[in-house]
């Protein structure tokens with residue numbers, strides 16, 4: 179595919195996470211040949227955890243040509259079992275078999291590193307059009323001169339790098355977002371949600387002596403145990419070789435010892451104490467974790483931004499819409515952003531239109547991404563209720579789901595699924611580009 183500006187545009191991407199990698203790949207697929215990724219870390223080093231590959235994401239991964247790299251790792255989900263934490267009573271069993279038929283792709287889950295590696299393989303195959311710069315941290319940005327300030331390999335010296343377009347996929351702690359807000363005298367305001375998450379992975383050999391747990395590993399189901407202020411979601415990944423467990427609970431650890439990092443090794447005894455009132459099956463599961471492998475993430479969000487664009491610079495992914503994990507859509511939305519950015523940029527015929535093009539991208543993406551951030555937060559509120567009467571009403575709603583009721587867990591609510599999974603960001607961009615471009619032109 180050729181883009182009118184494809185051979186001339188120098189595009190710098192901040193951050194080689196899910197969003198940055200997908201953006202680079204989509205740009206090359208759309209005809210761009212001079213794409214540079216600047217990543218602060220020395221390698222991709224993704225923490226071990228599972229990730230949900232919903233239909234809206236697998237659709238794009240297939241388009242990007244990287245699905246084959248991770249297909250073997252993925253596990254297809256056929257049902258979601260929602261259970262009371264203390265009794266293990268199944269409150270709701272939602273079949274997911276309709277997903278493939280209704281949205282053209284099944285709902286899958288996979289290892290996070292399988293997704294990252296698939297995107298990385300795609301980028302490497304796109305060499306020389308994509309160049310990686312590891313241990314290259316963006317420390318500043320000059321919006322007028324269109325350049326980023328990069329500190330490489332921990333050197334004291336920083337250097338400025340020019341670019342025609344700068345795409346900031348530098349995550350929830352985004353330096354570029356901070357600079358963009360500062361330009362307008364606004365405060366960068368990453369909000370503490372008061373919640374944290376343990377990410378745990380059990381291997382088959384750790385579970386195979388326990389028939390009940392082994393059945394879960396061999397199933398095509400997610401298991402969600404809900405209790406006051408805490409819940410656990412677990413599912414098999416890596417072709418049923420690994421059981422991925424992710425929790426949400428009140429943040430005690432980070433609140434007690436604030437650090438610059440929002441990810442840390444955590445204490446196994448503290449984790450067991452946090453879930454001590456959960457049913458024996460959950461406790462046996464948590465007991466199996468190797469003490470040195472308990473990882474905890476602080477969960478943060480950001481108030482919606484007025485804009486994602488400044489001049490020739492645009493934010494994407496967690497940099498502009500960090501989310502709670504309850505819908506499993508953070509990475510998917512970052513990747514959709516990247517795909518749409520590539521389409522929009524590929525349609526531009528004049529350098530003078532780059533700013534307008536980026537505003538079109540914002541129009542295409544902002545409302546959807548921010549709506550999903552709100553829905554994830556709403557789902558979290560429903561799952562983590564503390565008031566007994568409200569819990570009882572919610573649990574009854576769960577029981578009624580099989581009779582066509584709406585689901586308090588938005589992740590398995592049919593209307594939310596229609597909105598999230600039934601959406602093709604490429605079709606949407608193609609459909610609205612002309613109209614939005616004309617509208618943005620009129621406003622400038």
Ligand SMILES: Cc1cc2nc3c(=O)[nH]c(=O)nc-3n(C[C@H](O)[C@H](O)[C@H](O)COP(=O)(O)OP(=O)(O)OC[C@H]3O[C@@H](n4cnc5c(N)ncnc54)[C@H](O)[C@@H]3O)c2cc1C
Pocket residue numbers: 192193194195196197198216217218219228229230314315316317347348349350351352353375377424475476477494495496497501503505506507508509510511512
């Ligand atoms: C507990 C938990 C569970 C989750 N589960 C799911 C799930 O099941 N499904 C899902 O879709 N999403 C999930 N998410 C969300 C998902 O992980 C994120 O939304 C997604 O990774 C965002 O991608 P990103 O590229 O925007 O940011 P990131 O993946 O965070 O990547 C940012 C990159 O930028 C780099 N960087 C940062 N600062 C700089 C700098 N100054 N210079 C250069 N590089 C820099 C970082 O090193 C990193 O590589 C979960 C999140 C959490 C916390």
